Amino acid sequence: MGLCITSMPTAPKLSRRAALGVGAAALAAPTVSQAQTVRWRMVTSWPKNRTGPGVSAQRIVGRINAMSGGRLQIDLFAAGEIVPPFAVLDAVSNGTVEMGHTASLYWQGRMPAAGFFTSVPFGLGPIEHQAWIELRDGQALWDELYKPYGVRAFLAGNTGPSMGGWFRRKLNGVEDLRGMRLRVQGLGAEVYAKLGAVPMTVSAGDLLPALEKGSIDAAEFLAPATDLDTGLPKYAPFYYAPGFNKPNGASELLISLRSWETLSPDLRSVVTEACRAEHALGLADAHQTNAAALTEILGKYPVTLEAFPRSVMEAAQKASSELLSEIAASSPLADRIVGSYRSSLEDLRGWSALAADMARANTRSSPPTP
Template identity: 75%
Template sequence: MVTSWPKGRAGPGVSAQRVADRINAMAGGRLRVDLFAAGEIVPALAILDAVGAGTVEMGHTAALYWQGKIPAASFFTTVPFGLGPVEHQAWIELMGGQALWEELYRPHGVQPFLAGNTGPSMGGWFRRRVEGLDDLKGMRIRVTGLGAEVFARLGAVPTTIPAGDLLPALERGSIDAVEFLAPATDLETGLPRHAPFYYAPGFNKPNGASEALIGLSAWTALPDDLKAIVAEACRAEHALGLADAHRRNAVALTDILGRGGVTLEAFPRAVIEGARKANTALVAEIAASSDLARRIVESYQAAQAETRSWSALAADMARAMARS
């Protein structure tokens, strides 16, 4: 299994390792998965091509990386203002998402499964306070996924600096803000020293689904019991990955805020509303890009409309319980 992650990277790297270990434990020697970090055999962002071509049998990565060549792919990782982790799994497994995902990936030669979740992301680290939409004009922000296009439509200048170059770029002042992930992954980056305004909600990435990809010829060759073992190994990781992210994020958030110098900020209402409007237009354009993209968008939006009432009430209840 090739991955898009450094070996053991908290979150998706650990998820990939657990998926591999779990398959090996359940298969009792009849199937063996070896794990390779990003770049060891296949570059981080070439996983889909390598698995689809049969160069390797399996990969662990994220669908949003294929957004450039498959416009609707991001729907299988996260969409701005979209489904949260539990609703996302409900859509994929119980409301038609899995069949659409398989249809989308079939021409690329791979079978996809949900295989981990890093939870909702924060809105990012900013060098200056964002008081309104005007502050975003010309702002150079490192951001991935559909959120990049949303920020562009609000007048910001999204860039795609690799994770390792973020700190020097902030130090030099060549970028103004960084959307990374969530507290657990953000804590060790050093970002807070140079961008002390930490924003929520992360409307750009409310979900953090990882995917396992299996080459179609390797997949169809598996007997039914090993197929079930691979599928359940992935499903179990959606739960454990999410619980793990929750715990790590909590510890890291307390740590970040406890060090001083960082303030937790809410985006102003005008920014949220502007982003919501820009995202609605963007999603409509993706839906217009092909018949399959339209069906994916419609299915996703139906799932969101259907789950919204309980999502809101369950969030209120969780908030009441977490009162500190």
């Protein structure tokens, strides 16, 4: 029997331009079909675009949106637009939103060691703190502390060392602090309480009215740029330094663990690097803007720059040491956090002191003393 061969229909010929178009469409199709846009909301503890942390939150959102190529889009909400400033942790934890930009010191009432991830009185400076978090075991301890709340935290900006704050009356000694209503947060609030002051919790948006109306006697917020933007020089004539209660100004980005686990590895890297970039830029920005703001404050307002009396500094340092020991005794995890932090402080402080001496020598245009 002979074979019967049925002829196959001939495919129509494509022009070179059409062929190139088909090829390009085929290459682009997977990207279009697979790139699903993830849209998240970020709440903050700051008024919109507030100098320092508010600007950092805005830059992080812009960076994530751009670096992800549109695959992860973050909508930013200022304090009070969705949740109050001190409800950011709960909002991320319970799934109201996927992200939050805030500061860990706000949660020390429920986690006594939380403040270590923002600032500790007489503790690590910004670069030392970053070294503890990223190069030692700080991040692992942070993850462990926040895991019961279903969130993960990242360093996400830094306003640098804070000033000591704005006072309505001059301090002559530690006795002047007794009964003083002082807006101060974090572990510094507990140090001031040990010195007899009355720490007050006031959000950034309510701070100026509280000082203006006299419902507080003094206010510690951040540093010159943010203080000027808030308007604090208008209502308190004595500006104190150093900011022993907050030598570091780390912000945190909170992400729901459930949401985090849905991200692809490359989008996780985008978030991580966006936060890391803001830590560096935030510090540089703070240095630049604080220098200019301090000059403006002292030139424009009837304000004097004051140093804390020695008795205040000595009493505060003693109280801080006692406080850290009390926190360490609060739980096994807190003990490990305090121990790790103190170890980093001991290991890094020698070089930090020498580097500071060299920087001061350079500003005097003379070589450091051997």
